[in-house]
Amino acid sequence: MAYAAEHSAAREGRSALESVRSTLDSIDNSIDIYQTGKVISVSDGICRVSGLADVMAGEMLEFAGDIRGMVMDLEQDNVGVVLLGEFSSVREDDIVRRTGHIIEVPVGEAMCGRVVDALGRPVDGKGPIKNDGFRAVESPAPSVLHRQGVTVPLQTGIKAIDALVPIGRGQRELIIGDRQTGKTAIALDTIVNQKGKDVHCIYVAIGQKESTVANVVRKLTELGAMDYTTVVCASAAEPAPMLYIAPYAGAAIGEYFMYKGKDVLIVYDDLSKQAAAYREISLLLQRPPGREAYPGDVFYLHSRLLERAARLDEASGGGSMTALPIIETQAGDISAYIPTNVISITDGQIFLETGLFHSGTRPAINVGLSVSRVGGAAQVPAMKQVAGRLRTDLAQYRELASFAQFGSELDASTQLTLRRGQHMTELLKQDQFAAISVEDQVIAIFAANEGYADDVALPDMPRFEREAVEHVKQAMPELVDVICEGKKIPGDMLEKLRSVLRGFKESF
Template identity: 50%
Template sequence: MRSPKDDYRFALRVSERGEVVGIGDGIAWIRGLPSVQLDELIGFADGSTGLVFQLGRDLLGAILLTEKHGITAGMAVTHVGRKLAIAAGDALLGRVVDPLANPLDGLPPHTAREVRNLEAPAPPLIERDFVSEPLYTGCKIVDALIPIGKGQRQLIIGDDGLGKSSLALDAVINQAGRKLICVMVLIGQPRSAVAATVDALRNAGALDYTVVVVAEANALPGFRYLAPFAGCALAEHWMRCGRDVLVVYDDLTRHAQSYRELSLLLRRPPGREAYPGDIFYLHSRLLERSTVLRPKFGGGSMTALPIIETRQGELAAYIPTNLISITDGQIYFDAKLFAAGTLPAIDIGRSVSRIGGKAQHPAIKTAAARIRLDYLQFLDLELFARFGTRLDAAVEDKLRRGRLLRALLKQDRLAPLPEQAHHAWLLAYGEGLLDAYPPQAAAALLPKLCAAVAAAGLTLDDAKEHWLATLATSLARQT
């Protein structure tokens, strides 16, 4: 048997070697390595690693990923010969990791063996299928009026502190028992907010099918930049395995700010609001990877819920307009609704789902057909009625029904509802079963109606008559 020593040949070997010129703010400037490529890993003499992010005529800029003993000027740098990749697989479910899949939850190292590149091309058109299955968030307004389908990219947008993250958290919690994997990417958030999110997932039993990717506010800008791509790579692995995945990016405003910080540190020419010229490509190449695959190519899906922050409700700002043009619709949170106590503070008039209606169940779609229009008309009439004008009976009836609908649409956070509950209140409202009750009393009856529907074992495919009989019987018992 031949040994490796028998194949050894004494010869001259040539390899590239660079050296560190400067270091600071998580960025290393390197001279040499003329054949290095963008997004290639490089190794430092002390065992640290970096990611090539900027190619210049004389120097190249690299993001520091790991730092062992302290990088100094003059230190040798060599090729690693591969792209940045992350471990993926079911072993990561229930874990809290950083963008390199290193554990952050104090548990033993995971045993995931599959590897996915952080940067990967979006699936070509021939591999994609139509959005045809609903993804239920548990929110009354979203599932009834702004439906989301598996494989859709639905933007959650609004000012800070209006409940955007709570809606995404409800959507994750509502996937219990649905054989759907969730990936939550927390970008630039303080440690207290990260801990609160993880505790909420754990208390709801949602952490078992969720992996949380964290790049905290005090992390290097390079880590915050890589976080959504790491979460996307994890979700893409399960999608390619034929499974359905929901990935939440919370939020892409901080991600864009991290990319701007990196670009300015690397002396790239600034553009509008000091963002680099490729800021649109940054998010488009991330979100375009979310889709539904044809059965021939695995049949999985990746649904994206990117979150973006506005200032004073300004939708025409640079980053919000970019994300609105990339995604398949938006859920807009309004500060005035939040101040008025209408929670969740979703503005139905400004929110839209461009393709989710094709995936909505026919029963819910039929029951909610006119509710959106009725609610928008009610808002206009209510504004007109404030002038104290005399109203006829038909307008008074619309105002009364509108106030009832507004009370029914209110919902507490961390309390998602199944789709049967949505169908129950939609039918009860649409058929006038709740007209005899004051708005608050009708809203208080909803849990009992949902319990009656669950006890009867009704499904969305059952006949409408069976639903109405069950709801009428339940209401009769309450009175």
């Protein structure tokens, strides 16, 4: 009995010893001497940190008081760090800790309907976001091998765009013009028009007043568009680094959906403010200034962002991300440095002209300088069919109108061109948040193109359009089906459409 008790006690002692030994073995006793560094200088939101031998470019660092910083310069004995957020409490000799992570943002389905800052933290007062993981704000663009052609239309609901400068899913279409010409209005109209089309929208507000962003969120909520939209806000009150990384954060949130096979629309409003913020950071980091004091890599700033917009092939999930970058010009100068940079990166531009805007043509799209390099490939076949010659007709009208104002005698064909151009310009006018379905656009443009509106008084054009569309849809419901199914309108149906419009015209 005594032997059994003694044997049991020895076994228990041995198992306790083995437990302690395994616990000691599992402890990581390696000393990492490179985890922390020290601030050696700080000014204007930029600090120099020494002692971080293994730090990576773009890595997030932690400062005292829950302040984050991003590594932007790697030098021999120190690193240049931009501080993200309120940096007045950072002092020399403060301890800085590495996180081991390249700067990243939370991503996931729960981002829908939320307003977040450039680091993905909620700023809408609706509590924390249950994210599905994190994604680095800087990630490589999909390779050419994983892309496919842009052929699926992204309808904006704006006649002048869907007919003249069509946008396809996976395209990058620049919206450019002076301030107060309706650039944001076009982007918001496009977001609102994606309702029920299974497109996730992201609106990145860069350097705007918080009250302006609040108005955008309120309007999107009223129109039911906030349910499928994420707003990334880096307001004018925030430091330059937040404005610099906000577009990349928006792209990372969008890529989560794109790589899951979904369609995404992202608006960058606007990239000229991001370029100015990057110039500020670069000059403070003492990088050499170039043209207009921008650093030499300012082209790469926007190209690596916009190249992330793509339409993936089926093997990669078949998702797409369509980018609508906005650039603000000074006095309509689209040949300035940043505008020409972004024009050369994108697949076309919508140029909004101040003169047109003030003359009442809204959206104030300059037909001659606006272009879509994807063109008819991203158009509904019926729209391509009826709007084929519309661009040249309008451009010709604008040229003739400038000559006609001198009051010279005009021949009959010139007068017809001018009259039709006036009516078509009137037809393409549209209020904000008044999206028009593609079948209604096709019918209205066909009616004006064929001359049925030539003798309508210009103030009556909105009524003519509304009643003509309604009449045709009642008389030819099969036409709506053909347009919505993505087919060309057959010849016999076009003839019937002409006779229906003639009958309508007699009673108008």
